Amino acid sequence: MSESTVLVLGSDPPPKLDRLAGRARVIYADETSLAGLLPTADVLLAWDFTSDAIREAWPESGPRPRWVHTASAGVDRLLCPALIADDTLVTNARGVFEQPIAEYVAGLVIAMAKDFYGTWELQRQRRWQHRETLRVAGTRAVVVGSGPIGRAIGTTLTALGVKVDLVGRRARADDPEFGLVHPSEALNGLLPEADWVVCAAPLTEATRGLFGKEAFALMPSRARFVNIGRGQLVVEKDLVEALRGWRIAAAALDVFEQEPLTADSPLWDVPHLIVSPHMSGDTLGWRDALAEQFQDNFDEWAAGRPLRNLVDKRLGYVPVQ
Amino acid sequence: MSESTVLVLGSDPPPKLDRLAGRARVIYADETSLAGLLPTADVLLAWDFTSDAIREAWPESGPRPRWVHTASAGVDRLLCPALIADDTLVTNARGVFEQPIAEYVAGLVIAMAKDFYGTWELQRQRRWQHRETLRVAGTRAVVVGSGPIGRAIGTTLTALGVKVDLVGRRARADDPEFGLVHPSEALNGLLPEADWVVCAAPLTEATRGLFGKEAFALMPSRARFVNIGRGQLVVEKDLVEALRGWRIAAAALDVFEQEPLTADSPLWDVPHLIVSPHMSGDTLGWRDALAEQFQDNFDEWAAGRPLRNLVDKRLGYVPVQ
Numbered sequence: 001m002s003e004s005t006v007l008v009l010g011s012d013p014p015p016k017l018d019r020l021a022g023r024a025r026v027i028y029a030d031e032t033s034l035a036g037l038l039p040t041a042d043v044l045l046a047w048d049f050t051s052d053a054i055r056e057a058w059p060e061s062g063p064r065p066r067w068v069h070t071a072s073a074g075v076d077r078l079l080c081p082a083l084i085a086d087d088t089l090v091t092n093a094r095g096v097f098e099q100p101i102a103e104y105v106a107g108l109v110i111a112m113a114k115d116f117y118g119t120w121e122l123q124r125q126r127r128w129q130h131r132e133t134l135r136v137a138g139t140r141a142v143v144v145g146s147g148p149i150g151r152a153i154g155t156t157l158t159a160l161g162v163k164v165d166l167v168g169r170r171a172r173a174d175d176p177e178f179g180l181v182h183p184s185e186a187l188n189g190l191l192p193e194a195d196w197v198v199c200a201a202p203l204t205e206a207t208r209g210l211f212g213k214e215a216f217a218l219m220p221s222r223a224r225f226v227n228i229g230r231g232q233l234v235v236e237k238d239l240v241e242a243l244r245g246w247r248i249a250a251a252a253l254d255v256f257e258q259e260p261l262t263a264d265s266p267l268w269d270v271p272h273l274i275v276s277p278h279m280s281g282d283t284l285g286w287r288d289a290l291a292e293q294f295q296d297n298f299d300e301w302a303a304g305r306p307l308r309n310l311v312d313k314r315l316g317y318v319p320v321q
Numbered sequence: 322m323s324e325s326t327v328l329v330l331g332s333d334p335p336p337k338l339d340r341l342a343g344r345a346r347v348i349y350a351d352e353t354s355l356a357g358l359l360p361t362a363d364v365l366l367a368w369d370f371t372s373d374a375i376r377e378a379w380p381e382s383g384p385r386p387r388w389v390h391t392a393s394a395g396v397d398r399l400l401c402p403a404l405i406a407d408d409t410l411v412t413n414a415r416g417v418f419e420q421p422i423a424e425y426v427a428g429l430v431i432a433m434a435k436d437f438y439g440t441w442e443l444q445r446q447r448r449w450q451h452r453e454t455l456r457v458a459g460t461r462a463v464v465v466g467s468g469p470i471g472r473a474i475g476t477t478l479t480a481l482g483v484k485v486d487l488v489g490r491r492a493r494a495d496d497p498e499f500g501l502v503h504p505s506e507a508l509n510g511l512l513p514e515a516d517w518v519v520c521a522a523p524l525t526e527a528t529r530g531l532f533g534k535e536a537f538a539l540m541p542s543r544a545r546f547v548n549i550g551r552g553q554l555v556v557e558k559d560l561v562e563a564l565r566g567w568r569i570a571a572a573a574l575d576v577f578e579q580e581p582l583t584a585d586s587p588l589w590d591v592p593h594l595i596v597s598p599h600m601s602g603d604t605l606g607w608r609d610a611l612a613e614q615f616q617d618n619f620d621e622w623a624a625g626r627p628l629r630n631l632v633d634k635r636l637g638y639v640p641v642q
Contacts, residue, residue, distance in 0.1 A: 103457045110428030126589040128581035128598045135604040136424045159480035260449035268447040277449045283456040
């Protein structure tokens, strides 16, 4: 096999790609230079996965990469009709973020149950004020998204004694991990019983705005909502209204319609809303793990073997086997 | 059996003891009236378990209750030489607090690993600042205390993928839950490897001041310390010094040498110290659960059957079977 050209979008910081030395020419693009360089590349690594540039620059015709790997779980930022239609393979970072995100969500659930946020505010005020809090074991969670991240969240909450209903696109009656996976049509029937609603769905045309006025109206007033998927899965103004109107008890958002949040965003100080800067999956060493994963997949590519974490471009995610 | 007299210390709020109606005369004492009423009672319920009055009022001789039940896990507030020496039975609230406390500790561990406190401070400042945080799975915890609370904490952390070393008074090689339980002499050898050190020991003469200068010096600088046992297990000034000197990374205290903390306590604003008002085990309904548990044990007492949760007064806790 002749030397491949690997085009990397983003270099702040650059990935460690030592293992490609002598096997691939690595060139870097930014959002401006991407369109001009795409026709020269065999492989595109979407290292900066927060950019919309790939979707915007993807050629309608002519030479283009035969493989695109994104250093993220979601592929919503890069998929466009031309990329979906052609035969370019798309792979993602499945395997890197699941466990950290599951821990993060479990921590949020406990923090909300035990009112850590109230405790910290009282500490600031130097006030000793005992309260009774919630037991996590025995509560019910609806986890939306039956991919690896939703599954890891479901498994971790189950280990804490939470009864978990996992919701996917389609029903599965004999799921090896959860037994039953509910279909998306069942969601509205599950929401009224939920203590916790966790959004871990991929962003697709079917899921955009999934959590809006109607969903929040179906949740009980004790419900607490967590989104670690993509900001566009939630209609932020409807969530804010639900919180301000005490329609639901609390929420935590790690992802937003527009990122980063600017200092004047109204979301920073909505009552009972926890805001974090899209970091739920990012543990120390995550960038190295992403670079290793890409290089492992490059080994498959170079050997002519099937790629791992192949995205079904029409579905918009890697189907669970 | 003739009608018993049940003396209750504390009535704010009073316990719901409906099931004693017609079977026992229930009278209430406060700290002042306790000494005068003790000789008239068959059973003493230490409903206010934060008082030292029992220890101070316990008679050296003459009539006294034959059974003392405390609405707490720890019995350190009531044991005194005369009570240890006589044949009065002592029982505790084992079974009520374990799961809530284990959840609380797991939440603190994740909150510290994921820097929830930093995130919340940045939210107050309306600042979007991405950070890399810690993965919980694969870290190591030393849990000191092999009673039901320490065990529940160990089990919950294990479910999160943490490698747990449980430390009890004596070694056990074939523990049904943990396999190995380390003896107290092994603690100093375990501390240097710990990411998390959790104190869930009973307060006895052997454990008072267990976590002081020497213990903090043995912990690695990444270690985070949690105390949900009793305040006197920790030498607070040594902990403050360890935190101010960056000797260890962070700590969370739910219990204190003096409770409640007054507004002028220096503990409220030590860097990287989380302060909560002795509430880790107190979930909604906890008081009703405590009253039910006492009444269940009263049924045993009235029937002449062995009491549950019998404290070994010399050890200062209920031995694990």
